Amino acid sequence: PLQVRQEALQTLCFAPPSDILNSESWPNLRKHLTMSLSDPDATFSEKILRFYAKTFSSSPFNMTREVYTSLARHLELYFLSGEYSLRISAGLDVSNADINRLLKKVRLLNEYQKEAPSSWIRHPEKHMEEVVESTLSLLSVKHEPNHPASADFLSPVYFLALLDIKAVWFKKWTHAYYSRAVVLRLLEKKYKSLVNAAVQQCLDYFEFCKAAVNKNSRVNGFSQQHCGDMQNFSYTGPELQYVYFVHSLCLLGRLLIYKQGRNLFPVQLKNKKDNVSITDLLVLFTQLIYYSPSYPKTVFAAHTDNYSPASLVTDILQVFCDQTGCAAECLYTDAVIDALLHPIQSLLSGTEVCINCLETTLIDIADILARIAAVEDGLSVLLYGENEKTIKDDSSTAVHVIVQFTKKLLHDDISLLSGSEILPVVKGAFIFVCRQMYRTCEGLRVLIPYGLHESIGEAWKKTSLLSERVPTPVSGADSTSSISLESKNILLWEETLLDALLNFSATPKGLFLLHTTGAMNDCVNFMFSSLSKKLQTNEYEEFGNRVIVTQMATTPTGAVALQxxxxxxxxxxxxxxxxxxxxxxxxxxxxxxxxxxxxxxxxxxxxxxxxxxxxxxxxxxxxxxxxxxxxxxxxxxxxxxxxxxxxxxxxxxxxxxxxxxxxxxxxxxxxxxx
Known part of the structure; x- marks a missing residue:
């Protein structure tokens, strides 16, 4: 009877959780608690869930793991039962009482997933393995392939993605080697279908975006639609698919950082004849930057937690650039570099470009290219290609495309970008990519034939003429009234160009090229002004300036300029x-x-x-x-x-x-x- 069960539960709630978990009757009690979570009486099952939450918050890991595996097992049985019949195409109404209860259970599971890594290293590995395996087993739940509703099945991973869209749980589980080894071993041996499903979801979303772009229509992702609609309590099918895509993207981005994670590739998908390799996946990620919907750059500042695919992929690639082994295996390939350069080559050749937020896309691509060029191995790939250490046909190397595009930007020869408010930002981003190359002797040797220093020098001379007309700011006056935003942008652009010219002096040959532009004195004045304002706060920039000063002092002209x-x-x-x-x-x-x-x-x-x-x-x-x-x-x-x-x-x-x-x-x- 319900009354007897409620009295028993009340007695259970008054007892300390540690006493319950250590009692002889716990195994039997655990089985009945798992069954009680499915009790038709909503109030009773809610109290059971509160008991679970209380146990999680007040018991050590070796005890809470049993409660966690109990909850995970209950959810797994529920999703496999005939009682569960939710479909992706039907959407999800989170205000529905049954769905709300289900989300509470998954959320409790997710909260524990985030907290457990802080304590499980102090306990035997088998305890952690139980938690990991029960989680992966739950997330792998799906209909049999021959089931008529298999593709439309709203699996547990969708609910987890709704509550933890950026897969923070997976990031925490793979942070330390102790747990990462277990997670990746289980993924490889028993649950590789999770990785396959994540890759498939990314492929499906990419195909959807590409089809929409080819039809010359803008892709309207739910991420934009939801921003202004905070009271929406339901998700449509496409919105659920997008949430799962973001979760999959973040999970794969984390997985590829580690050698063991990369060993899970290539993967075999059901609807693809060829295996999907790491390079294939990275090319897909890169293409998402320019084929997926994106916000204008000015909007990014208003969204501290942005879920646009371009922003997410850029963040992932930035992390890859900082990991030496990961960058060498994932990014330093001709296929990935070609994918990054695709929009640039299209603009250079004058072919039709169907890209959402072109300027934002170019800035993101320039950021990744600059990070690649900052490392010796990455610079070698940009200069000579993946497998060649000797210069091949100039037109086929990445550096040729980058420098030609930068020169066209400086000469305002890209018609699609003319009149753009953030064009100077795009120019500055690509100048910075070139700067990472010409700061080295090897890079400068390849760049010299293009005369980039002359183009930057000409742009600086034009800008300096405009900046001379900018009124001097009056102290005490309102900054907005004394100097307009346009004037500030002119001064900022002039400083960007001077900084680019100044960095030519990092090498002896570059110093000679700087001297030919006639901007030597202005560059030194700019450097001294920057140092006086203490703009260079990090050690790398300070070291860079010391190198430049040393190079300057090797010539009489440079010494006089410093004086x-x-x-x-x-x-x-x-x-x-x-x-x-x-x-x-x-x-x-x-x-x-x-x-x-x-x-x-x-x-x-x-x-x-x-x-x-x-x-x-x-x-x-x-x-x-x-x-x-x-x-x-x-x-x-x-x-x-x-x-x-x-x-x-x-x-x-x-x-x-x-x-x-x-x-x-x-x-x-x-x-x-x-």
Missing amino acids: SSGFIKALVTELWALLECGKDDLRITQPKSTPVDPIDQSCQKSFLSLINLLTYPAVFELLSKQDIPNKPMYSLREVPTDIIDIIDRLIILNSEAKIHSLFSYEQSHIFGLR
């Missing part, structure tokens, strides 16, 4: 402050060692900067026509501003006046001598 920009003065002033004044906020925890250390640690960076600057051409250009001041008296407040002053004050101490002008005579003189 006239105020860079050398700032460097000498900073050095003097560290050497003679020290840091006011530096706590003295122990007395300085005696004798004095050759170089104080706080001055080491300035020392290296000065040494890199003082090449023979720079020294000759800056000092050859100067005399050492040798003043009869030096004020303690007199700060050196030039290289000759450093020589006078720290090295050639040939008078009492010089010695008495130093606060830290020994340290400063030793520094100068070194």
Whole structure:
């Protein structure tokens, strides 16, 4: 009777979960609890679910795993029973009481999936394996292939995708090797159908997008429709398919990061004659960037959690670029590079381009190409192709396409992009790809015949003429009134071009090319201005600027530019402050060692900067026509501003006046001598 069951459940809820799970009657009780989850009385089954939730939150993993496997088993039996009859084509009304209860059960399961990885490493592997296997078994539930409704069956994975669309549970399960090894081993041996189904879902969605694009119609994914409709409690069939597609995409993106995950490929699909390899899947991912629906770039800022396929795929490919082994196996192939370059080649050849949000697509592609070019192996693929270390026909390499397209962008020769508000962003993105290449000697050698430096130089000269008309911002005035948005964009574009030209000086040959553009002084002024504003906050950018300064100093012209920009003065002033004044906020925890250390640690960076600057051409250009001041008296407040002053004050101490002008005579003189 219902009353007896309710009383028994109430008694059960009052008892501590640990006592229940440790009792001798637990195995029998567990079986009955699993059956009670299917109780026709909604209130009673709801209380059972609350008991499960209470157990999850207050018991250790070795106990909760049994409750979890019980809930997973109940759901598996329910989906396999004749009682369950939901179909994808019919959609899903989540306001329906029965569906709402089912979603609560799946959500409880999903919450536990996310929490379990934080504790299961402290328990035997078999406990974790039980949880993993019960989950994969549930997600693999489907009708038999010969069943008439097999393709339309709304399987458990759809419900999980609704609640965890980006497959966070799978990300957490594969984060640590301890659990990842078990998950991937079970996928390989028993549940590979899950991977096959995910690949199939991505293929189906891609075919749908491609068909829509070929008909010259925009694909309207549910992701756009749902943004403004927060009160919608039902999902149509296509919307459910899209949710499962996003879940599959995120799951596969995580799977391919790991060597064991990549070993699951190639996969054999029922409706495809050939196996689907990793390269096939990556080409498909790449094509989704330009065939799938997408938001304009200006809209992205308003959506912190964007579910558009292009954005998701870009995120996945960015992660691949950061993983050395994964990038080499997945991205550094001719097929994937060709897929990335397809929209660019179409624009270059003038063929019809049916791509949603063309500018956004190009920016995403440029971002991936720049990440590939930043790594030596990736750069080699762009310059020479997948299997060749010697230059082949120029027109067939990726670098040819990229540089030609960048030049056309700079000359405004792409008619489809003319008048676009974010065209400068597209230009900047592709200039950055080229910059990653011409910052190396190998890349610059291949790029020289294209005269890219001339195109960037011409674009800068045109922009600098426009920027001269921009009024100077008035302090205290409203920024929007003193300088228009258009003027800000002009100044920003000019800085982008100067930065691109400046990076030519990373190599000796590139420095010569920069000199031919006539922008040397402006580039050095820009660099000094950026450093003064401390715009370069990360270590990589700071290192890059040190390389550029060293290269600049190897030529007389560069040395003069550094001098006239105020860079050398700032460097000498900073050095003097560290050497003679020290840091006011530096706590003295122990007395300085005696004798004095050759170089104080706080001055080491300035020392290296000065040494890199003082090449023979720079020294000759800056000092050859100067005399050492040798003043009869030096004020303690007199700060050196030039290289000759450093020589006078720290090295050639040939008078009492010089010695008495130093606060830290020994340290400063030793520094100068070194």
